[in-house]
Amino acid sequence: MSELPYRNGSDPSARPLARHVTWHWATPQAQAVLATRDLAAILRFHRRVHGQSQAEAAAILGYDKTYISALELQKRTITDVGSLRNVADRLALPPHVLGVTDPADTDHRAMLQFGQSTVRLAEIARQSGHASEAVTELWPLVARLEARAADGHTERDVLRLLAHARLSLGTALGNVLPEEHLSTAARWTAKSLDLVSHLAEAALTSTALRMHGNELRKAGLHGAAVDRLLRASTLTPNQAGRAAVLPLLARAAGALGNAELFDRTLREAQHLLQDAEHTSLFNPVALYEIRMRGLVATGRPRTAIREVECGAPTATTTVAPQWRVIELITVGRVRMLAGDARAAADLFDAATREATVQRLPHQLQRIIRASKDTLPETSDAALLALGQIRTEMAA
Template sequence: MDTPPKTDRPARRSTRLVSWHWATPEAQAILATRNLAAILKYHRRVHGDSQTQTGELLGYDKTYVSALELGKRNLTDVGSLRHVAERLCLPPHVLGVTDPADADHHAMLQFGQSTVRLAEIARQSGHATEAVAELWPLVARLEARARDGNTEREVLRLLAHARLGLGTALGNVLPEERLATAAHWTAQSLDVVRIFNDPALTTTALRMHGNELRKSGLAGAAVHRLTHAAAVAPDQPERAAVLPLLARAAGSLGNQVLFDRAIEEAHQLLDVVEHTSLVNPVALYEIHLRGLIATGRAEDAIRRAEDGVPTSTISIAPQWRVIELITTGRVRLLAGDRQGATKLLVGAVREARAQRLPHQLQRVLRAAGDALPDARESADQALTQLRTEMAA
């Protein structure tokens, strides 16, 4: 039994900051091999670590890390394997260690369903990084069960919801150049959803995937998915949840006719459905302003903004406040109010930094441009800090 020599153990790297690295398609292919050498090499590459630094993280000597990567030494001791999994922020099964949570199938399902619900609450509360950290191990565990032939419908349904939650949470915490990873996970859910023939689940999956496609810059594909979601929605509440996102995607595509039709129907349904984090006057106000600008009607956006933000009918998710500040800041700049625009965008930077929303900071950079140097500098500094933390 190979038990590696230990050195003093440093603090474990934060799961909250590194778990997204393991959610990429490339990482999934590597983890599926359960090859410790390949996993260690990948971990070092994405973090830019030397073998010495990885050794410090694991509490091993550099020469031992080198031997593991070259296949000259193998870990067979369960305690050592579990230790490595913990330090690398991986679920133990990736290294062939039985996870006690899988022993009781029903307990695992209950745990998983609670995790998905709590992760969504965390995301809506402005804690998307924590949601990623909770969902990634669950997705990995469920996918391992599926690969091993455990394809019970309850497991597959939970896997679909967990993948959707992971993709959506990643869509909050990743910068624009990595948003394809978020769309990858929501797309993966569609592969599972199709087997259920459940209109509500299908609508949800298409809706969430379509929104991540839009954020990834694939507006045409987003409109296609969201139009499909609206068409198969089984009732008004489900359709109402799709329409704001369809309007936003249509605006991004510059499709004025589709944007106007979707936003008008979304406003009409406000009077007949229960309000949610997406279906409410404040969210539709922001989406309407942004769509008017995107479809070349800045003057209309300015006039609409003069009425101010509508009264909220529900508790608004913190990230929506950031989104609304950026869009309203853009409108103030178009109206020639540089001071007001700067104040709004700097406020958005402060909240986006606190909530760890790099994508929204990148929106501030574009909105500020050369016209608002103070807002641009503030956003640039905050984005640099977040990138540094994500790479740490």
């Protein structure tokens, strides 16, 4: 078959309508169909998930209804490259699925490999205290992937990479944005969560819920944060996933003022320290900070004061730089509650210096709130640093 039997002899060049561009090709069922490279099966699947008749599918492809029927019954076939590429384009499929080698598809595969490396390196940069650099690297990748998805190419590997890139971007933005803009970070992680719902992968869904829940907490939406993090904890498939979600759930429960959930979650996290691998975010030092902040938030400042007097635990692994800033501020707040203004000022000043270097406006805002009534010089220094960061962001 060398020529397409277009209806009325015309070559319709318009791309598929937006209503036909869905996530269905990313589902596990679709992947099984696509793996066969059987055009008949692919056409039948396409019609089924879209609820289309053969006539409607014919209209999209520019064929007669009878030709669609013949293709599905395998009475006719398409072998020429141009025709197969047209079918792939109109069904929003990568050409290789239909056996067509396409330079654009080859470029796409290279982009996927590059994109995976970009996301990994961005995560390393963020956890090393360079969140702004992570944002710079992730913006163009997310834009390119979203453009491809919007163009109708919703292959599963594209969507999975886009989900990870959106999560990483949202989390990095959650580090570098001031409090009044933290909802932007939560929106990016929410976009990823909406996407992964179509992929039906428990581990990825748990990761998206966990990261989105933490950004919701930072944006002040504590009830929603607890909801997402509880769901993440039920979906996580292994010990490492649970170790990642429990500290964040404890944080959100404390911020919500739910002492019972906070205590229960933190106990489990502390117990898990004995068996799970320690990471830059799951370790005794991080859990110590979470406990201090949660005790204060749930109305138990005296307990927090007693535990601060006992000192912080010994680090068992490298702690993410931003967590060091967070700990300094939290312990400083507890020192303030204990009436030790001098020690609090020293802790806040150290946190201000580190937050300025790492460009962490949200943490500077925490310092300003904690010190403005009793430590005006400390508050003014943090306010000045925050102003400098705002100016740089606006440039």
